[in-house]
Amino acid sequence: MNRRRRIYEGKAKILYEGPEPGTLIQHFKDDATAFNNKKHEVIDGKGVLNNRISEFIFTALNDLGIQTHFIKRINMREQLIKECEIIPLEVIVRNVAAGSISKRLGVEEGTQLPRSVIEFCYKNDSLDDPLVSEEHITAFGWASPQEIDDIMALAIRINDFLSGMFRAVGIRLVDFKIECGRYFEGDTMRVILADEISPDSCRLWDIESNDKLDKDRFRREMGGLIEAYQDVAKRLGIMIENTPERKGSGPVLVK
Structure with missing residues (x-):
């Protein structure tokens, strides 16, 4: 497989040349940053969750007629998007x-x-x-x-x-x-x-507890960032609880 040409790398994502003219591949990294990269860690699984949550929201917006760059999800970490x-x-x-x-x-x-x-x-x-x-x-x-x-x-x-x-x-x-x-x-x-x-x-x-379910958990050294993101995904129906037959006890992403 030919190595993909990298177009741009930001704090949390990488853009690669897409398969067709006018398209790009957006790759979600596990990097967590705050205060313009003055605070930085790699948190395993964050990119997967952000990819799936963003896919869910952009798909809904597209369905409502709100124009976005999102075309489709390619895999657990990547999306095909319109170049803009x-x-x-x-x-x-x-x-x-x-x-x-x-x-x-x-x-x-x-x-x-x-x-x-x-x-x-x-x-x-x-x-x-x-x-x-x-x-x-x-x-x-x-x-x-x-x-x-x-x-x-x-x-x-x-x-x-x-x-x-x-x-x-x-x-x-x-x-x-x-x-x-x-x-x-x-x-x-x-x-x-x-x-x-x-x-x-x-x-x-x-709404009930005011518990933070976002990147403030990282900014403010609260811990539990992945668990918070999983909670958001689970509430939106992107994740389901494991059945008793499955190994492990946490929720899994819906494919």
Whole structure:
């Protein structure tokens, strides 16, 4: 087998050249990072869980008519995706105060926000992904005013869907981060959802206990990250409890 050409490697994923023009293979690593890679560990199985959870969510979004880069899952760690031009912005949708917004604005963590808040960060690790305004985005040409409108409309639709989906399985969607890309088909360009949606990119709290089921368990040295991600996958129906005939006692991924 010929060695695949690596296109890009990030903190948690690798992109390889795809089998057809206009496609890429997205590989999920087991690396856990926080604070722009200042904190880093390898946690066995994390990439598999993120791949499956992200597949589940992107498939549902595609079914709803929300355009994404996801085509299909190839194996336990890889997805076939559409090649797109990533817009250099992290788009954060906040429903509940947590993390940096609590620190910046002095709002107690866990406070329900009066309405969902959309924030933009310039995607640049060397600058620690600084918070930017729409003025910055248009002034520096990172996205046009129309693209900003498209991104915000996309973010609102995704938030509505995710909030309901997670609420139905007893999880509170505190906030989440997405990335978007420009997808070209002939002379047509549209903004689509890219990257991933998983417990790595969301804050997810149990509705009853407020237990954290996301990467904050790693950021805050709480432990139990894999168990938390497994809990999310199990609630979404991606994992099932082992039957008595199977070896082991933990849940297994549904193929």
